[in-house]
Amino acid sequence: MAELAKATALILKTIKLKESDLIVTALTREAGRLSFLAKGARGGRSRFSAALGLLSLSELVYYDRRQLKLLSQADLLQSYPKLKRNYEHLQLAFRAARLLLKLLPEGGGDRASFELCAELLAYLDGQPLPAGSLARGELAFKLKLARVLGVAPRLDRCAGCGAPLNRPIHFSVARGGVIGPECQGRPPQGTPLAPGEAKGLQMALLLPFDKLERLKLPAQLVAQAQTMIERFLAYHLRPL
Ligand SMILES: [Zn+2]
Incomplete structure (x- = not known):
């Protein structure tokens, strides 16, 4: 029999299997993205109960097999109830979960990506936030995700030569950040950007979620940067 292991996990995805089983995909603090087989998880008297709900933080005990890991026990630690009562907050959290699932292979990600995801969910589990704050938060999540996955875009200096940014610059996905003339x-390659805008993005990368309010990022820049950073992540984390 395989050994029992324990993990603190954020539930990102569940797929129904047969009558009462679930395949659960989670981001764990201990071992990155992992998938589990939860037998009998959908029965009326399931021992897993709410612990396998989407976007829940749970403690999992499982048999650490080489093939699909078999879930033995699941206990709910945090369900983020305010997040789940707010449609916009919930949609953002689902987009973040989808991005993680797209970028991380099984076993991919580490403690830092888990902590980042948990910070985002805790941030969204509060007072309702206006659309502008949510957009800034989502952009900051993508930038921070790039950093914890080791591919942070260079935003404070030229990604090509390290020179300070004081002239018209471009953001280049392939070159790894902003580049000077x-x-x-x-x-010219890339998306035109003002040095002040690059600095704003750098601040979004560095500031904790609850301090993002201080940032004066124009909505248009935030919208443009969302797709730019998502392309950046896909490019630098694409499977080899
Ligand atoms: Zn340069």
């Missing part, structure tokens, strides 16, 4: 190719 001295490192620009012909024709």
Whole structure:
């Protein structure tokens, strides 16, 4: 019999299997993304109860097999009730979960990505936030995710030569961040950005979620940067 192991986990996805079983995909503090087989999880008197609800924080005990891990026990630690009562907050949390599932292979991610995801859910489990704050929070999550996965975009200096940013610059996905005119190719590559805008994105990367209110990022820049950073993540984390 395989050994029992324990993990603190954020439940990201569940798939129904047969009559009463579930395949549960979670981001764990101990071992990154893991999938589990939860037998009898959908029965009326399931011993797992609410602990396998989407976007719940739970403690899992499982048999650490090489194939699909078999869940033995699940206890709910935090269900983020305020987040789940707010449609916009919930949608953002689902988008974050989908992004993690898209970027992380089984076993991918580590303690830092778990902590980041838990911080986002805790931030969303509070007072209702206006649309502007939610957009900033989502952008900050993507930037921080790039950092914890080891591919943070360079935003404080030229990604090509390290020179300070004080002239018209571009954000280049392939070059790994902002580049100054001295490192620009012909024709110019990337998305035009002002040095002040790059600094704003750098601050969004560094500030904790509850301090993002201080940032004056124009809504248009936030919207543009959302897709830019998502492309950046997909490019730098694509399977080899
Ligand atoms: Zn340069």
